Amino acid sequence: MDDVVYGNMGRGLWEDPTVSRQKCRSPAPGPCAEGTSGPRQCWGRRTVLVALGLSATAVLCVIILSVLLARVSQSLTSTRKDLKDFRAELSLATGLQNRSCQLCSTWWLPAQGSCYFFSQAQATWAEAQLLCLASGAHLVVVGDPEEQNFLERNNENRTSWLGLRGIRQLGKIQRYLWVDDSQLIFSYWNQGEPNDEKGVEDCVLMLSTNLWNDAPCDKSYSWICEKKPKC
Ligand code: MAN
């Protein structure tokens, strides 16, 4: 009997080792072909089934992996998009915040990171300082020629209180101090000033010529407030 004999033991087909072992050995194995004669090389049907099963499993694995990969890549893409949207919103918010830092309220002029208010009305030095404080500001502190220049361009022809006053001890002005307690470094005195005329000129004005003069604090003039915008 040339053909491989298969028996059925309830577990499926198997190759009868006594009959077929010799013929399935060499040289290279190939699939069994029933009904052919002569020496044949063959794979057992079980081997073919196992190979088919393995191939099917492999294909299934590849499909599952592809689906998983597609899902991961999809989720990565959406995460990337979320991140991009978040960045755009963040930069918009930061930009708006920066812009609001430069914004001054109506009637206030921006310069050098501060907001300035030039009054039309007139008040004593103390009243003017109180009015500035009520707006979260103080009488202007002129720190440098650039700030003085800005005030000159906007003071028009007014005579305005500055946030500068004399420190009087034993009837004499000892030194001048800004309302933010900073020392007087830059100054723009009119010629002959400060003269503390009659010993009552404790507060400092910017004249219509833009030069400074000390004058009695209880006189009423325009004033200039300054504040840092809140960010
Ligand atoms: C007036 C006042 C003084 C000022 C003198 C200058 O008297 O404005 O403050 O010093 O003029 O002549």
Ligand code: CA
């Ligand atoms: Ca004076």
